[in-house]
Amino acid sequence: RYSECGIIYWVLTFLPFPIMMGVSYYMTKKEYDSYQIKINSGCWVPAKGDIELNGSFIKILKYPLIASIAGILGGLLGIGGGMIVSPLLI
Numbered sequence: 001r002y003s004e005c006g007i008i009y010w011v012l013t014f015l016p017f018p019i020m021m022g023v024s025y026y027m028t029k030k031e032y033d034s035y036q037i038k039i040n041s042g043c044w045v046p047a048k049g050d051i052e053l054n055g056s057f058i059k060i061l062k063y064p065l066i067a068s069i070a071g072i073l074g075g076l077l078g079i080g081g082g083m084i085v086s087p088l089l090i
Contacts (some may be wrong), residue, residue: 025065032057
């Protein structure tokens with residue numbers, strides 16, 4: 001059993017945050033690299049209305065990070081994430 005406010009308690013409490021950020025980084029990097037390979041091949045052209053990932057990787061990574069922060073705040077405050085994300089994206 002873990003004692004409240006012990007070191008293991010706090011590690012287990014905050015461990016999901018770096019894992020969530022790592023997964024967000026990995027998936028964004030994977031999609032960005034896949035998109036760049038398709039564009040550079042010359043055989044693939046985005047369809048009308050497709051999201052184009054042209055820009056720096058950091059700029060593209062911004063949305064998943066904002067969404068993660070909004071999800072955390074929404075869960076802690078008990079409100080929908082849309083109430084938090086919408087003003088951050090303006």
